[in-house]
Amino acid sequence: MKPFLLCVIAILIITSCASETTPSTEGMEPIKLNSPDLTRGKLLMQALKERKSTRSFSSKELNLDILSNILWAAHGINRPDGRRTSPTAVNWQEIEIYLAMEKGLYVYKPQEHLLAPVMAKDIREFTGVQDFTKDAPLNLIYVADFSKMETKRDDQLFYSATDTAFISQNVYLFCASEGLATVILGWVEKNKLARIMNLKKHQKVILTQPVGFPR
Numbered sequence: 649m650k651p652f653l654l655c656v657i658a659i660l661i662i663t664s665c666a667s668e669t670t671p672s673t674e675g676m677e678p679i680k681l682n683s684p685d686l687t688r689g690k691l692l693m694q695a696l697k698e699r700k701s702t703r704s705f706s707s708k709e710l711n712l713d714i715l716s717n718i719l720w721a722a723h724g725i726n727r728p729d730g731r732r733t734s735p736t737a738v739n740w741q742e743i744e745i746y747l748a749m750e751k752g753l754y755v756y757k758p759q760e761h762l763l764a765p766v767m768a769k770d771i772r773e774f775t776g777v778q779d780f781t782k783d784a785p786l787n788l789i790y791v792a793d794f795s796k797m798e799t800k801r802d803d804q805l806f807y808s809a810t811d812t813a814f815i816s817q818n819v820y821l822f823c824a825s826e827g828l829a830t831v832i833l834g835w836v837e838k839n840k841l842a843r844i845m846n847l848k849k850h851q852k853v854i855l856t857q858p859v860g861f862p863r
């Protein structure tokens with residue numbers, strides 16, 4: 649093959665790889681979250697009584713106040729040493745919460761209490777196999793960062809699942825307290841979703857959780 653042709657092929661391969669690894673965040677800005685409102689919500693026992701899975705969502709948007717409080721309740725920082733509202737094995741803090749919304753994909757940054765843009769694309773339909781995932785205005789995607797867990801693979805899988813469950817239950821309770829709809833989802837094409845999200849090898853989708861107003 650001619651050197652010129654080889655060069656053209658090489659350039660095409662490099663540009664196509666680069667576009668795969670750097671998803672566009674054009675038009676997206678970081679979303680600064682409000683401080684948690686520690687006075688809001690029902691009594692814990694009442695929220696426990698009302699906790700349930702709901703699979704029917706209105707497309708009505710969640711406002712910034714609700715988003716801010718959900719994320720803090722889920723896995724926000726609640727102590728000066730950086731520990732969280734939900735426990736994590738060995739305090740690895742390996743679970744990252746991604747947010748799939750109509751305006752794009754974001755990731756929760758608890759230290760700054762903000763949402764950082766990841767991808768200017770609505771990927772809600774890929775966050776679960778059931779139809780309602782595309783209706784919910786917010787889909788939380790729990791992603792484990794195995795590079796933070798110095799242990800064997802079996803333990804990485806086990807503890808990232810348990811740690812996700814604690815976060816999810818906080819979201820369930822917040823939703824019960826606010827009259828919001830939610831359901832935790834394991835029925836997810838996780839590898840496909842990870843590819844769409846452009847996750848790295850050491851990141852794994854554990855579960856997803858749509859949230860919205862009940863329909």
Ligand SMILES: Cc1cc2nc3c(=O)[nH]c(=O)nc-3n(C[C@H](O)[C@H](O)[C@H](O)COP(=O)(O)O)c2cc1C
Nearest residue numbers: 699700701702703776778831832833834835836855
């Ligand atoms: C790990 C896990 C995975 C789940 N995956 C799904 C799912 O993919 N789709 C779904 O509709 N519900 C899913 N659920 C919700 C359960 O079906 C639900 O919790 C159960 O039916 C009990 O209902 P309740 O949550 O209202 O008490 C899951 C629950 C757990 C704990």
